Amino acid sequence: MTEAAERRTNRRGQASRESMLDAALQALASGAPGSVSGNRIAKDAGATWGTVKYQFGDIDGLWAAVLRRTAERRGTLPAHAAPHGTLAQRVAAILDILYAGLSSTDSRAIENLRAALPRDRAELERHYPQTASELASWQKTWITDCQSAFADLDVDPARVREVALFIPGAMRGITSERQLGSYIDLDEARHGLSKAIVAYLQG
Template identity: 55%
Template sequence: MTAGADQHRRNRRGDATRARMLAAALDCLASGDPDAVSANHVARRAGVTWGAVKYQFGDVDGLWAAVLDHLEERRGGPLSFPGSAEQSVEVRVQQIVTTLWRGLDLPDSRAIDTLRMALPRERAELEQKLPRTAAALSSWQQSWVETCQTAFADLDLDPDRVREVAALLPGAMRGLSSEAHLSTYSDLDLARRGLTRSIAAYLGGSPA
């Protein structure tokens, strides 16, 4: 076997090991168990040593950053909401709300939430302790803002209000999703419709 072929085989084996670790990390995080946010836990799940994790990702910061990048790749990049120029603001908001609602219970969304709950709450602390993870999260946020801006790009809307809505929607949808997992008499279909109409009215109204 030539040196080049041997190197190719080692690289392929390394790629397979990396993929197995990322899959194990997602399985751990999607369980919702706070104790799963551990590089050692991921290593055991993947059947490898901490040294193997360190070799692939450098440290725990590199692992979580790689998980977030992997999720972005699986999603296929930023969300998109294709539609015609004739669609109203309300129809576009409804598309975004519906997409978020359907996605919140998916394993990938649970994995992200579990990871975020375990990270430092203060941005400065997060950036100091886990700079690569912080950068990945910041990239996700910027991608989301751009998604919302693109969804309304052909309409003459106040750009500040679009950014405000982009900041509001993820938290608002998580609140409704949390309510759905509790004993409740709230009509969540009605709640989503009210949220959609309120946001559409805000976006379509005259600036204050």
């Protein structure tokens, strides 16, 4: 095969891979029955399950690639937060980022994927080792990003870690209230959460 022909083949293969990842994200975000089916995703991408396996190995490889794709698009927290602001401004910026991001297509896709995966960590690691590894890396990256966001302030890194661990769950709850059409004042809820976090970090 000539070098030019090899480049064209590689480009086609990459385009096929991208198409499958896009199809997987759209299917997962829909939350429709069968959205976690490899055959359904292959069909949506105009491919066969054999083609998906060629690109990703198996369904575990596909889910791990989907998680990597969303992580790449999300980027790192310090790039989006208020790196030179006060403690209160930085906490508020992080909550704003999550509030906006948790209603995105990528976030809905990941939530639906996680809902379909085994809850037990050992079972997840046994059946979906690559996916489990990606999810574990997310927690490490998130904690590191949060600690970096406050690194130049006089706050306890251990408390930052604790805050980093509970913020995503707290913000999912507030986001869920928004999606359900809650009567709660969600701006006030976020403001109260932000003040509580700042008070805790200040010790």
